[in-house]
Amino acid sequence: MTTDLNFSLFTDFDIQLFKAGKHYHLYNKLGSHVAEHQGQKGVYFAVWAPNARFVSVVGNFNLWDRQSHPLKVRWDGSGIWEAFLPGVQEAEYYKYFIESNNGYSVEKGDPYAFHWENPPHTATITWDIDYAWNDQKWLASRAGKNPLSKxxxxxxxxxxxxxxxxxxxxxxxxxxxxxxxxxxxxxxxxxxxxxxxxxxxxxxxxxxxxxxxxxxxxxxxxxxxxxxxxxxxxxxxxxxxxxxxxxxxxxxxxxxxxxxxxxxxxxxxxxxxxxxxxxxxxxxxxxxxxxxxxxxxxxxxxxxxxxxxxxxxxxxxxxxxxxxxxxxxxxxxxxxxxxxxxxxxxxxxxxxxxxxxxxxxxxxxxxxxxxxxxxxxxxxxxxxxxxxxxxMMGWMHDTLDYFAKEPIYRKYHQGQLTFSLVYAYSEKFTLPLSHDEVVYGKASLLDKMPGDRWQKFANLRLLFSYMYGHPGAKLIFMGGEFAQQHEWQHDYSLDWHENNDPLNNGVQKLLRDLNSLYKEEPGLYERNFDPGGFEWIDISDASNSVISWIRKGNNRKDDLIFIASLVPVVYENYRIGVPEIGFYKEIFNSDNLKYGGSDVLNDPEIEAFPIPMHGRTHSVPLILPPLGLIVLKYVRSNPII
CATH class of the missing domain: 3.20.20.80 (Glycosidases)
Structure with a gap:
């Protein structure tokens, strides 16, 4: 098998861009590329090694002989070594043998290789990455749109x-x-x-x-x-x-x-x-x-x-x-x-x-x-x-620290939960409950929660519900969505069998409904990164550990009201001020029986009365579930006759 040292994928302009650091498609040039030259099929190899005095390709096609297939350094000072090897096929294992000017020698994997051996083996593999895609509809739907608007x-x-x-x-x-x-x-x-x-x-x-x-x-x-x-x-x-x-x-x-x-x-x-x-x-x-x-x-x-x-x-x-x-x-x-x-x-x-x-x-x-x-x-x-x-790492740390506290102490730390809104619009944020929070003895999300078993699950449902009511994109690490009890262990599967338990499955149902609510309600995403899309109703009721706020869409009819009760107590006739006269509907309740909750729900329609509250002329009386969050939406101005 001979080596053709006169074939190159590089033009002079490519080299200029490479030296300037402005060649952003080097994967089309450097590395190994299945090619044809002068009627012969083979592989073109190119590697950047400016301080080498000798470079060759070694592989199973030449019995890893370091002398049989040398590369040629380009004349232009780029430090690129290259050659075309006729007869080398796809799926050949190879490395570069490099002798340095200082006498150091080593076999290296190809930095630009499209495919590598399965570890612990370390060779790179010649590979053609052509693929017949079927996602044209997806790419067309993505084109020309602001991804953060959804x-x-x-x-x-x-x-x-x-x-x-x-x-x-x-x-x-x-x-x-x-x-x-x-x-x-x-x-x-x-x-x-x-x-x-x-x-x-x-x-x-x-x-x-x-x-x-x-x-x-x-x-x-x-x-x-x-x-x-x-x-x-x-x-x-x-x-x-x-x-x-x-x-x-x-x-x-x-x-x-x-x-x-x-x-x-x-x-x-x-x-x-x-x-x-x-x-x-x-x-x-x-x-x-x-x-x-x-x-x-x-x-x-x-x-x-x-x-x-x-x-x-x-x-x-x-x-x-x-x-x-x-x-x-x-x-x-x-x-x-x-x-x-x-x-x-x-x-x-x-x-x-x-x-x-x-x-x-x-x-x-x-x-x-x-x-x-x-x-x-x-x-x-x-x-x-x-x-x-x-x-939004600050939100993540503060929120998890707050939720880890026994509810009896939460009234002393309510500011820890609400502080994130002071800086929530200083950047465009993603709220992460990531892998880093459920490893190395930090405990699973479920085991971070205080209380008995029921309270742990209620707290976790409350945490997720609060997260979806908070401005920003959402991220949940696998296993959290069905309340896996143990920390993540990379050597094992998630504990999917736990989802057979009604409480675990209830958390999964809750996450599914939260995602559905997120996509169906413009008030949760249209102004995700706009400070005009959020308004507190009340953050001062620390003695009861209750907070309430409004998420706003581009139209007032899309506004949603969130009320979170962060203690295992049922509050009856709890009144909050609302922006509109008329009737509201409870469209979400984390304490719903289907989620594993105690099913403390509000009436299908809740009338706003002319009783001033929280700086508003009207207010609604509510039943707040234990360790629960509810979402209200304005439905109409007149009662059904």
């Missing part, structure tokens, strides 16, 4: 542990098997989106995908690239959007990965005070290098282009923004102005968001950013980072 209710999923095939010793479900179950389940539950924890190839399963080696390849643990596309296709056919977790903040130090790639710190900073993450024991991308920025932005666009992904959730943004993140004094390097802000990361995140929104204006981006960094969801033009949404 309900966003996200089901966060870890592919390896959503379900296991128990008949076969608890093995992983494949992408194709998931495609037969997950879309139907999400449709049944009413979720609008699935968010997959990172599916990109990663050597250590216990990292949950947050330590990546194969940035351009879905994990082989569950099947081929086309089978992952099939799963996305089926989700789209079911009307479910797909969000991917994306990790541009750090990468593992495994020898076959990106670290010390060509005998130098090519992808990572060379100084460990910037290039090594103390928390995760991983490398940090060198965002001063144009080629590294282009690698990452190309990777983001690759998933939107080739896999039709609808959104990217960017992991660990705070760790990128602060040079002193998790570092003590003397362990970090200040920026050029002496500050702690990582200026390269700021400009990179801005460039990433601009690129995504330029090429895919109907796709959205979400930041997991845990500090008060200003302007995360402000436009780049106004000095912001350019994300569409940000995880």
């Amino acid at each position: 309900p966003i209710s996200v089901y966060e999923v870890h592919i390896g542990s959503w379900r296991r095939v128990h008949e076969e010793e608890g093995r992983f479900m494949t992408y194709k098997e998931l495609a037969n179950e997950l879309p139907a389940y999400c449709s049944y539950m009413g979720f609008t989106h699935v968010e997959f924890m990172p599916v990109m190839e990663h050597p250590f399963y216990g990292s949950w995908g947050y330590q990546l080696t194969g940035y351009f390849a879905p994990s082989s643990r569950y099947g081929t690239p086309q089978e992952f596309m099939f799963l996305i296709d089926k989700l789209h056919e079911s009307g479910i959007g797909v969000i991917l977790d994306w990790v541009p903040s750090h990468f593992p130090t495994d020898e076959h990965g990106l670290g010390y790639f060509d005998g130098t710190h090519l992808y990572e900073y060379d100084d460990p005070r910037k290039g090594f993450h103390p928390d995760w024991k991983s490398n940090i991308f060198n965002l001063t290098r144009n080629e590294v920025r282009a690698f990452l932005i190309s990777n983001a666009l690759y998933w939107l282009d080739k896999y039709h992904i609808d959104a990217l959730r960017v992991d660990a943004v705070a760790s990128m923004l602060y040079l002193d993140y998790s570092r003590k004094e003397g362990e970090w390097i200040p920026n050029q102005y002496g500050g702690r802000e990582n200026l390269e990361a700021i400009s990179f995140l801005q460039e990433f968001n601009q690129a995504v929104h330029t090429y895919y204006p109907d796709v959205f981006t979400v930041a997991e950013e845990s500090t008060a960094w200003p302007g995360v969801t402000s436009s780049v033009e106004s000095g912001g980072l350019g994300f569409d949404m940000k995880w």
Whole structure:
């Protein structure tokens, strides 16, 4: 088998863009590509290794001989090595053998490979990712629309542990098997989106995908690239959007990965005070290098282009923004102005968001950013980072801390529950009840709740109901929707059998109805990110632990009134002020018997009387259920005769 060193996929313009860090589609050029040249079929290989003195392709097609198939470095100073190998076919295992100018030698997986071996094996695989998509209707419905103008209710999923095939010793479900179950389940539950924890190839399963080696390849643990596309296709056919977790903040130090790639710190900073993450024991991308920025932005666009992904959730943004993140004094390097802000990361995140929104204006981006960094969801033009949404970590921590308190003490902490509305519109927020809150001894959502068994379930129903009444998009990690009792364990399936219990199943029914309410009531989504879409009725009744508020749509007829009683007491004839004269209907009650509640419900219609309350001329008398939330909607001005 000969090597053709004169074939290239690169033009001079490609090289100019690559050097400038503005080539955002490098996955079409670098890596391995099944191709035909001068009538011969084979594979074109190209790898960036500017500090190498010798690079070759080794694989099962040449018995891993390091000398038989050398690559040729380009003349233009780009540091790209390339060659066309006639006769190499699809599904061949390969790596790059690299000898550095400093004498270091190593075999590396292809950073741009579309497919990798199943871990713990570490070779990359030649692969054609063509696929006949069937989601044209979905993409057409997405086109030209603001994705934040509709309900966003996200089901966060870890592919390896959503379900296991128990008949076969608890093995992983494949992408194709998931495609037969997950879309139907999400449709049944009413979720609008699935968010997959990172599916990109990663050597250590216990990292949950947050330590990546194969940035351009879905994990082989569950099947081929086309089978992952099939799963996305089926989700789209079911009307479910797909969000991917994306990790541009750090990468593992495994020898076959990106670290010390060509005998130098090519992808990572060379100084460990910037290039090594103390928390995760991983490398940090060198965002001063144009080629590294282009690698990452190309990777983001690759998933939107080739896999039709609808959104990217960017992991660990705070760790990128602060040079002193998790570092003590003397362990970090200040920026050029002496500050702690990582200026390269700021400009990179801005460039990433601009690129995504330029090429895919109907796709959205979400930041997991845990500090008060200003302007995360402000436009780049106004000095912001350019994300569409940000995880509301403060809401999550405060809310879970409040709900963990025994109800008798809640009256002393009501401000903890209502404080989030002070800053709820400072950014465009997603409310996350994510995987991070149900691992490492933090307890499941159900076990965070105080009280006896009935109260635990009532508190959880109340928590979810309050979440859906709060402004912002929603995110719930798998298992929470049916009140799984145990913490999430990535080596096992969710405890689906628990859903046979009426109380667990009641929580699932409640979540399903909340998702339905969210999608049916414009007052819950039309002004989700507009401060004019929310108004408190009363937050002062701490002695009874009751709060009430209004969610507003574009039309007053779509306004909804929420009343939450946060103690296990039934309040009769509890009166709140209402904005309209006439009759109201209780359209939701978390204490409904079908959810496992005590069935303390209000009459089908509730008349507003001219009794002033809460600064309003009229008010309604209500029965408030124990540890319950009710939703009222105005129905008419005159009684039925």
